[in-house]
Amino acid sequence: MTHFPSKRLPHSSRPGYGLVLAAVLGLVAALCLGAVGEAKAAPTPVSRWSDRLHGFASLAGGTSGGAGGRVVTVTDQASLMQYAAAEEPYVIRVQGTITAEPFGANIEVASDKTIVGAGASGELVQGEFHLSPGTHNVIIRNMTIRDSAIEGNWDCKDTDFDGIQMDTVHHVWVDHNRFSHICDGQLDVRKDSEYVTVSYNRFENNNKTLGLGWTTDVKTQITIDHNWFAHTKQRNPSVDNAAYAHLYNNYLTAQEDPGDPVWTYGNWSRGKTRMVIENSYYKDVQHPYQADATAELVQRGSILKNTTGRHDEWGAAFDPRDFYDYRLDPAAAVPAIVQRFSGPQEWISSASSH
Template identity: 70%
Template sequence: MTHIPGKRLPRPGPVLAAVTALAATFGLGLAGEAKAAAPRAATPAKAAGPFDDDRPHGFASLAGGTTGGAGGRVVTVTDQASLARYASAPEPYVIRVAGSIAVEPFGSDIVVASDKTIVGVGDTGEIVHGELHLNPGTHNVVIRNLTIRDSYVEGDWDGKTTDFDAIQMDGADHVWIDHNRFTHMGDGLLDIRKDSQYVTVSWNRFTHHNKALGIGWTSDVRTQITIDHNWFSGTKQRNPSADNCAYAHLYNNYLSDQVADGDPVWTYGNWSRGRTRMVIENSYYDGVRHPYQADATAELVQRGSILRNTSGRTDEHGTAFDPHAFYDYRPDPAAAVPALVKRFSGPQQRIGTVLRVPGTDNGYITAASTWKGDPYGFLITDSRIVSDAPAGSVRPGRPRHPGGEPDAVGQVLVRNTELSAAVKSAPWTGMSGFSWKDARFAEYRDHGAGGTADRPQLGEADAPSYAVAGYLRGTYGWAPYARR
């Protein structure tokens, strides 16, 4: 069998900017690609938490990694037309799905093109009776924190009359499917087909369905996939079924409440089929018929899993492969899996509300455009500007002159504020041929690792005039802070 080279790649830190008392929008950079290398000996690994810094792990992290729409425009959609337009666009996008989107006609596809992140906002994002479809050649896609549900056709339990999956990909590469809930669809819940490569499926819920997760539909042996911390509940088969996978790594999955319809063959947990090499680690099987099985032509290594009230096949043969030769990971104890997965799998309120995107040039805190006759523009006061971006990668700001208007002279004051090390120590930055020195940028008594006297400072004599009252009063005399 052809050996597929891979290596976990070093990544720049992600960015999260949180500004108390001011909502500031950052321009976000895209991580550069790196070439894959040969497998190597394992190094000490940091345990992957349920959110893992919003970066993929496992096979989706290899050969350049999976960044989705990082570096592209961030948009929020609430209707099918907008979702379909941005998802199929040639440019990178981070697409936030807010609320429930009902797809028409029933069971229709929404095509997802390369370089996209589709993420539910909190736990509200839903796609109802529609499919996300990745065509051959699609690459670099992240789908997170969505519920995709209800394209089931009554009476078609075997899914023979429709092909209404939740997600289907054909010949795609570098795809991360994370923290979603898939339920009650028309065929499979998640179909990974036709030599798709570098895929990670993590922290999802597969519920109330016949066929949960199928991998294969090919005679080639190319697919590399990591499947971890998923909860298969109320499903019958394909949990997963992995056919002709070069490498299938399953760990810390929880299988429970398996459908019992009297079928002795097609009711099962994990199946290593064809020429698949499968490794199963520290998973938990509760009330499952045929927890894990393998064709005579396939290989399956299992270690550390817990079987409770199970029956039927538990096949193990061959040596499969060593996942540590490809990437670092540390499985949770099998006994902890049910509690972990019940709590943290599926859509989460904290995901999609603030986006963390890898990068080394993480944009600007402000891009102010203030009319030259107005003394007050933006005030950031008594706040904390924090980030887990690399040190010196976030710029304080730049002047914005819409349409080249010279009289739009930005005014920004940052005072009594803690600045993290992510903020550049260098002065402010020019834009579109306009120098920052002609704008009105200043700081006053800022502190923290990103604070520096090298940038323009507001004098003590002027400080009383540029406090909260002055900015609120402006030229209109507004004084909501005053007692009446």
């Protein structure tokens, strides 16, 4: 699939620009920015900006998941597997904790599906959502995916227990989930997957976090925004051979380092990736952003607090606004925004069910 950029109006001439600008300024004021450049926590939700499909998953026909299909609520593994693998579209509400058996079991997700946690209670424990080649139009939101890690096996080279794994798929939105204690990767976007958005997730307590690539082709388009990477070691994310990787308003802090500092890093533009990083916040991070000599990395507007190691910037990469519009939050407000709005939210289940 190929996307041809459309001609864009100047930001100030676009419909609704004034309202969006006023809302952003209002949010920043509500967050009460401190003198050290890190915002205080927002007391209440001020907007549902974070409920909108955006980024690369919104292009080339968009991503609607199971919209228009039956809405079902599942509380056990058998029902989840039945509806997730079905040929017809479904909106699948996961209520409570589903513990996959056997340990590390795959939940196969077919095309035209929305999987959404009911309230903030939906959990998949010791299992993986798996999207096989050809799968498309999938939304996974508001879930906690946790605890497939094996005690004492930090590196997980002999297992393939991911939280979500996708191979050669297109149009996938992974949004407002929490990933914790997964063995191997928390989220793997693999083998020429296209039109993917990863937004408002919490990645925590893990070694291998968010990886992209496993291919020599340079096809993938991915947007990664408003995610919180906390107590994670590597792949935050690692992006190999992506045509376009747009990272903005992410919060990286408090890396894990169990005696292997060489592979403790933040964002990595690898292979022939073209990466743009905007208005992110890095706190206590080693190698916050780095690039291979063959890759390109443009960084602008981010805040670095107590960071060490590589801070690479070279090449022209691309202009994300040639592809889509987006709201860029001030970097100083990112910690408060991401801590408040990332991960499962009580209101998302009903918003995703119609």
